[in-house]
Amino acid sequence: MLEIRDLTIRFGGLTAIDGLSLKVDEWEIVGLMGPNGAGKTTAFNCITGFYKPTRGHVLYHGRDVTRVPPHRKAAMGIGRTFQNVGMVKSETALENLLTAQHTKAGYAALHGIVGSGVARTREKDLVAHAEAILDLLGLSDIRDRRIGGLPYGTLKLLELGCALATDPELLLLDEPSSGMGPEESDELGDRLLALRRELGVTMLLIEHHVPLVTAVCDYVYVLNFGKLLAEGDAEHVRNHPEVVAAYLGTEAVAG
Amino acid sequence: MTADASVSSALPGRRRLASRTVATRALAALPLLALVLWLPSTNDTYGHVATYAAIFIMVGLSMNVLTGYTGQISLGHQAFVGLGALTAANVVKTGIVPADPFMFGVGMVCASAASGVAALLLGAVALRIRGLYLALVTLVFGSVFADAIFTLPSLNGSDAGVSAYRPNSLASDYRYFLFALLLAAGCLYIDQRVRGSKVGRGLIALRENELVAQAYGVSVLRYKLIGFTISGAMAGLAGGVAAFWSQEFSDKNFTDVAGFNLALTFVVIAVVGGLGSRGGVVLAAIFFALTSPISPLLQSLANAMHWGTYYGNNKFYVSNVIGAVLLLQTVILNPGGLGQVLRPFSRWFAGHPFSLHDPDGGDTTAMEGGGVRA
């Protein structure tokens, strides 16, 4: 479904990603791990089109989408969340879910501006869909709350809902469990598995929380300094000596 | 994903109840509406001032779409209003005879279209130039555009102004007021539809965070241009109405210090009304029309206090001071503007219980850090 081939991106003299290749097949949940600054979020930004890689290709359903602009990626079925929660803070939870359905609105901008019948009917469907998502995530009680003041964990969950509202085939999740306790994180794992089961969403997630990765990921890639360090199933990767060294520091292994 | 049946079916009931409440409470606004319709009919001056207020409402809403939703400040909006006035007057070209109603309509459409296109071009510039620099570009644009285009002898009636008499059916000040009110209501409707559709949500997402907006599939290019164009079209329409309100297009109203003052008045209306708040902007527009130099309100007050002559000689400066003080008061102490003050009432009209304490805090983000970008 998603394939990255030999991706390299440089910012000035700094090589953020160096020859990365990875594959995500349909129905898979793939993890992307690595210490801070390893280039994981940069990889996301290349996939979603915010960055143009210096070299290499991003293929989606076999098609080269390296230079497709980000807003078109959303329409192609690539949804994403952001590391520090990316939503519209001044809007309510419901409005955020409506905003997320932008490409699914099903009416032209002009219809929205003049308030045609089509737009009004479709708006009702969008609201129903948004409410269904709120219900699915157990967030119905914050429907009309402006999200600015909500707790971080709730925001993370709502953001997952917003990503779902874009109706993605492929979901890129940037540290979905950050700000959550162990219990919430377990719950999130179950939720992700349920999403795949019920909606058939393929996922690529950046995650540090090892129990979550072990629980949900079919395959894991580990990055360090922009290079692929190891790949394999969660168990394999966790015991990989170089991965341990990267996380704990080289001295720990050498010494 | 399938909508959860129990959730969906529970909603229409809740909504039906709410809409009945809303309908009942809307009755409370009826006396106000009656007053708005009746008062301007009693006296030509009232009609004249009321039309001015309707024009201000249209420009205020135009600023609301651009600054409140799109998050782009405009310090040169007089150029769009002026371009609308110039276009309408020149298309209709009535001379001393009453205008042909058909051509009058064409003139209004052309006024709106001309300013829409001009705003679209400025929007294209805004794709690359941002922040304070864009604020400056809009300021320079407003002043230069007016000075360079409006003063062309072929367009401003060789410096003597272009007369713009109305069609017979709109000749009386009261009828013309009703016409202007209708168009203002139309702009209010558009503003409301923009806010309630994917267009407004896309604009607001762009205003707050372009990355997030794009991740949701909002095209920065397309939506910025849409925001500018809607705003320009509304301002142009307001300009068209203004030309036939004063029955003349004169470039002197839009150039130099007069134009600069006008541009700032529009900013004041949008900010004092509360960026992103339709109702607040409408009220602010009415307030600034009523206290403007063309309104007899302050003059009568001043007469009563034996300051009539002083006020009469200085009314432009008085309106500057009023606008400036309210603007500063709003940005420093009350960033939500009138819209925020009105929220208990607007929430009540929307069917919520009346409460001075606002449970969701209101949208002051348009004025806070990260809100308005330029």
Add this chain to the structure above:
Amino acid sequence: MHELVLAGGTPFSVQLNLLTPLFDGIANGAAYGLLGLGLVLLYKSNGIFNFAQGEFAMIAAIVTYVFDSGTGVLPNLPFFVAALLGVVAGVLVALITERLVIRPMFNRAKVILVVGTVGVALLLIGVEGLLPYPKTEQLPDIGTVLGVRPYVAKVDQIPIADQDVAKIVMLVVLAIAAYVFFRYTRTGTAILAVSQDSTAARVVGISVERISAISWGIAGLLGGVAGILLAVPPQGTLTPGAFTGSTLIVAFAAAVLGGMTSLPGAFVGGMGLGLIEAFANADAAFVPGLRSVANGQAELAVFVVLILVLLVRPRGLLGQES
């Protein structure tokens, strides 16, 4: 002097005089540069565009005028004493602006602060308008004040006016003074430190509030000097809003072209736009029938240059890309 006869047997014989637009351009450029210095200073220190700078200048000019001419009950003071009072008034207004408008909004978005300065400009225009002084007057000619002839020299019959020379001398002196101030004084470097990173500056013991007040005070001083030089004949005026409505906009364009953070940039940008404007005006005057467009044409030239430069380099010609 050159003779230009339009082709096609037109009856017009126009004298193509390049010296007049050259002198006008330099003189106007100096005026833009003078206002621009204050704009650059506040952008360097607070990171904002100060739209009230033109009215700081106007206040200084008005105060100078009323004391110089002894308007109403005021004493009739010598010109230079009146000018000193004018500059003090400019500084005071700037300090009040800082204390009442800028400081309460320190942590707000820059664009909101800029709306605040727009509000201050509007307020000052209104307050000036309500003051009882003759608004159509000008400050006295500098030649008259000094008791010398009104021009320094004549080139090709065209006089180089005293006030034009005064503007340029003042601009150069102030620009050098500002440069030295930022480069070599503790306060100057502290201002730059605050603008780079106010938290870090606080940590090393710099009072951000005091620095803000100082930079606004200096902006008021620069504005005040500019105002007094802008209000002299022939184009000078004391009409409220006149400096904001025309001069300030071009001064901003000049400062932005110069990169907004660069003092020499403001100088060069001001001169450049002054010349472009003067020649655009002159050019229009050569072409029969276009005369009435002249004013707008000159401004249009300025606008086109500004947009083109910003499109290519969004932070100005000499500005640093961030």
